[in-house]
Structure formats: C-alpha cells, structure tokens
Amino acid sequence: MATFFGEVQSVFSRAVDEEEEDEDDDEEEEEDREIIAELERKREVRVTWNPELTAAIESSPGKRLPCSSVILSVGDNATGFVSSYILSSGSWEVAGSVTLWNERCRDCNVRKDFLPAPSSCTFYRSITDPTVLLCQCNCHVAEDQLFQWCEKVFGSLEKSSLKVTVLSTCPVSEYKTPESTYSLPVPFLKALRTSEYREEVPCPLLEQPNIVDGLPAAVLSHCQVLGIPAVFYQCYTDISKLDSVTIKAFRPLLSSGSLSRLAADSANIQETLRKTVKLNEIQSNLYI
C-alpha cells in the first residue's frame, strides 16, 4: 500500500503471514540462540543522564529523579516546535540522552560531550525549574524497543507528581473522517489523554475510530496503565517534512496548561524558527 506521500508500507489489515508461522522455538540451534541474544543486546535501549543528574538519582530515596513535568516531542515538526518556541529561551541545559540501534537508526554512539546526536533522543532540563524535563526524539524507535524505552525512561523518574505531554505529527491521509480528507483545513490538532489527566485541552479530542501508534502510543499506554496524567497532541498535516506552517499549528498549546509558562520570547522564537526551517530548506535543494 502506498501512503499519501508515496512510500510503500505493509498493509495493516494483514494480521498474519500467508503461510503458517513456523516458530518452533524449541528446535532452535545453540548458534541461533547466540545470534538472537547478541541482536537483543544490540537493540537494547540505553538511557544516559549527565553526571549531575546521575548523582541526584543515586542520592534520592527511591533512586528516582524528582520530576514534575516531561514534555516529549516526536518527529521533525514537533521537535522543531519545541526548539523554536521553548528551547530558544536559553534557560535549558542538556540533561541526558537515549541511544538505541535499529534498522532505521544506526547512529548509536553515546556522545561524551552530551551534545544532541543527529539521531537520538535528547533530554533537556529547565535551569529555572529543574523538575521540568524536555525530550526531543528525532530517531525511529522500533516496535520491539517502544516498551523498553518507556520502562527505562520513566523508571528513573519520580512518578508522584509527574505530568506528561507528548507532541507528534501524522499525515492527514491517515485521519479517518466521514468527509473527505481533501476538504479538511490542514494542519489541525487532536488530543488524547489518560484517565488521570483532568485539565482542559485546547483542541478537540481524537475521534473514534482514529488510533495512534509508535512512541506516543507506548508512552500513553504506560501512563494510562500506571495512572500517570498524560496528554498527547497529534498534529495532522499534509507536509511530511519540517515546515513552519506545521510547526505553528502547535501554538495553541502555549496558551494553556504546563507549556504556557515555558514559552520563549517572541524575538527568539522568530529567529530560531527561521534558522530551523532554512537549514532544512538548504539541505533539501541539492541542485539549486
């Protein structure tokens, strides 16, 4: 099946292989088991905190970092929004990173200088309020790594007063509605929240039968099951790459809730936004 953007994907409804699955695990050779164990080690998700935070985690009673808010952005546009509208205030420091290896994300070396690697998840900590964490995730997290990602990241955070916000984007062609998706004014926001999240959301909730997958789904499931208040904002857009129109679609989120007090100065925002989008434009025009 080809999506709106033309990439070929496996069809979702094909729940099973054509032939019977022959997973006779008991008959695995010793050699196979070694290869599988080696692969599993390679695919392990690793969370690294900077020395100061590691010390804080070690010294806290439950070996967890005190944390009031985690803001996770997934994908180019959501991370672009957070970089230009929140991180550009300058009162943030790099706090750690998540490194992982899979077919679509092979750059897995831990950076000694804690600078964001091009394909990894980077944590930032607010200087003014050290209990606020931001996570910028630009890399692909494979299906078998999603559960581990959540367990490891949330496993090192204090849950008692934690609130989670997740941002991501999705092609509008995946949005299900009785009308045609051609007639929808894009980009637009939809929200999903866990039962514990009781605040108002500044956009409509995602209607059935729409569903969400990937890292946002894993984080929301984790929060729902463990009773952590969490909200997810999905921006449906018709542009797959980083662009300022899609980034700006997230702006209503700054008017309410936990994000409002984190917004940067408008001068900084415009400057960073221009830089972020321009950098991408130049790279994508090879022949001009």
Next chain:
Amino acid sequence: MFVPVGSEQDFPSDSTLLLPAISVGNVGQLAIDLIISTLNIPKVGYFYTDCLVPMVGNNPYETNEENAKELCTNAEVYALPSQKLAVLQLRSLVIKKKSKSFRQALVSWIKRCAFARVILLSSCHAYHRDDKQLFGTPFRYLVTPALQKSVADVLRELEWKEMEKVSSYPELNDNEKKLFIPGGGFTKAFYNDCCLEDLQMAVVLKFCSEGDNVPDAFSLLNQVNEWLHLVEPTNGDVKWKSPRSWRLLFGSGLPPAIF
C-alpha cells in the same frame, strides 16, 4: 502482566475467559468487539505486555459523550462477574519473535485467575481447505484433553466438526498427522501450550478470506452462542450490536470532486 483499573478484583471461580487469536481477517477480534459491545461489559483492567505493538485511541465502545473520552490500549480485560464471564480483547499485532513469551504470559495469567474455561475465537485461510472441507460447515473446533470430557456430549449434540489433522508427508505416509491452521496466528501454538499445561481450553474457528470480514465475525459469534448462550436469541435471532468504532472500516469519505 494484568493491571486492574481500580482496586484488585478476583474473577469468580468457574469463570469463562473469551479471547481472540490475531488471525486472518481479524475475525476473532471483531467477534470479541461484538460481545463487549452487545453485553456492555465494563473494563476491569489492562493486559500490560511488551509483546504487542503499542496503540491507543479513545473508547471503541462509546455510547455517550462522556464515555467516548476514555483511553483504550492494545490489550484490555472486560468482565461481567454476574455472568461469570471475562473477555480479553487484543487490538494490535504480536511483535515478531515475541509470540512465545506472549503465550507464556497468557498461560500464567489464566492459571493465576483459575479460569474454568478458555475459549479462543480464531480463523483460518479458506484457500487452504482440502476437498472434503470445501463442503458443509465452515466452522471447526478444537478442545484440549482437559476439557474434552465435560463438553464432548454438548458438541456432539450441536453437530460441530473438529478441525481435521493433515498428513505431515502427503501422499507418502498418511499415518503421521499434524494440526495445520494457516493464517491462524498463535492459535495452534497456544492450543498446544494449553494441552501441555492441562488447561480447559477450546478453539472455535472459521475458514475465511481476507476482505470485509464483518459477516464472518457475526457468523462465528452465532456459532459460539449456540454453545455458550452468551445472549438469548429472540425469535431465533441474536441482535449483536456493532461498536461505534466500526465506522469507516474502509477509510474516510471520498472527495466530492471525483463524481
């Protein structure tokens, strides 16, 4: 791992657990949706596991504006203690290479809850039928030895057909036979696990092809209902209620400009 929604609750002894196999046409999953929606079974917990692909959405069984906002996850448990019924719904695929650990998690949960009966709703590729299977009923069943004694008479009375075994080496040696459920996902492996663990388990499946499988789900459920009497028929017919989330199964509306 089972995580209850509120306080920990036990399932009444001799409860029946219904669950779907992730199989061709998602027939088992559709049938489970119909059961939960028709009987309006409340959610009691989550089956929290690393073996399924994560997914979330809003309540698929919404009936009003308020309950439409409840988040749903990839594996949830619903229960009606008064009817001694528990239902596990699975909404996403088993991650490759995790089928075994998923089955192990299921078996140990079933043992801990001490379910008296486990019924797996499944399906099998219709194009793999042999000449004899092409005629007659498209439904088949399998029961574990532990359940065989108590249900053999009932199933004989209903004239249900047991899933046939096929030769391991066709045309060479017809003595050695094995179970063959192509397109049945973990059906066969889970059935074998339950036999080994001495669990009282049955599989009810339908031969079908990928497509609009909603009619297959209705017919599979009518078949199961003859045995389990989940809903009493009125005038010989059961009115199963499709959940709201079944709208737009085949995508969004079409752009008006194409007409």
